Amino acid sequence: EAGVTQSPTHLIKTRGQQATLRCSPISGHTSVYWYQQALGLGLQFLLWYDEGEERNRGNFPPRFSGRQFPNYSSELNVNALELEDSALYLCASSLRADTQYFGPGTRLTVL
Amino acid sequence: GESVGLHLPTLSVQEGDNSIINCAYSNSASDYFIWYKQESGKGPQFIIDIRSNMDKRQGQRVTVLLNKTVKHLSLQIAATQPGDSAVYFCAETLSGNTPLVFGKGTRLSVIA
Numbered sequence: 001e002a003g004v005t006q007s008p009t010h011l012i013k014t015r016g017q018q019a020t021l022r023c024s025p026i027s028g029h030t031s032v033y034w035y036q037q038a039l040g041l042g043l044q045f046l047l048w049y050d051e052g053e054e055r056n057r058g059n060f061p062p063r064f065s066g067r068q069f070p071n072y073s074s075e076l077n078v079n080a081l082e083l084e085d086s087a088l089y090l091c092a093s094s095l096r097a098d099t100q101y102f103g104p105g106t107r108l109t110v111l
Numbered sequence: 112g113e114s115v116g117l118h119l120p121t122l123s124v125q126e127g128d129n130s131i132i133n134c135a136y137s138n139s140a141s142d143y144f145i146w147y148k149q150e151s152g153k154g155p156q157f158i159i160d161i162r163s164n165m166d167k168r169q170g171q172r173v174t175v176l177l178n179k180t181v182k183h184l185s186l187q188i189a190a191t192q193p194g195d196s197a198v199y200f201c202a203e204t205l206s207g208n209t210p211l212v213f214g215k216g217t218r219l220s221v222i223a
Contacts, residue, residue, distance in 0.1 A: 004154075033210060033211075042200065042213050042214070042215050042216050043155070043200065043213040045210050045211070045212070045213075048210050056209070056210050058210075090154050090155070092154075092155075099145065099157065099160060100145075100157075100202075100211055101157055102147075102154035102155045102156070102157075103154050104153055104154045105153070105154050
């Protein structure tokens with residue numbers, strides 16, 4: 001069974017640009033979560049989608065947004081990129097809102 | 112959200128010894144707990160979980176202990192191997208209602 005997949009693996013952008021990150025959950029999982037992990041820091045919760053709807057949002061500005069598609073895959077969009085947005089962005093999926101399985105992450109670098 | 116800075120607590124153990132990694136969780140109402148292992152450049156990997164109606168759960172070479180009185184969680188790794196070197200995170204949630212809240216992480220370094 002395939003795990004959570006994320007694309008791209010690496011993404012390089014400049015300040016002010018927009019970034020789009022993608023996530024495909026484990027087959028059968030309906031919830032998708034996004035986390036930011038800046039270098040050397042812990043996981044900061046960003047967004048939680050379930051059955052196509054946003055269920056919860058972490059303490060991040062509105063320029064961080066996303067959506068979940070009918071096939072349960074998800075996109076994270078970051079607008080007006082800032083240098084401090086450079087981080088590993090992790091996606092996780094779950095069948096219930098507890099056991100989350102993570103993908104390998106997308107490394108976003110903002111220059 | 113919380114941030115820990117660049118310096119994680121580090122636990123160094125000799126290969127073959129047992130490791131104990133501790134975690135203090137924040138919400139006394141949390142009823143589900145998970146330990147994750149994160150190797151450099153990779154996403155967190157599920158290790159073991161425990162629900163609040165249990166105080167101990169064993170897996171392959173790993174044991175999780177839960178002490179709800181003092182809101183403390185520990186992960187014990189038996190016969191630690193070099194491949195166990197990673198950062199370990201505990202996470203808590205109120206099942207079905209809240210996203211996971213992650214602890215600050217502990218770096219385990221195995222000395223061969």
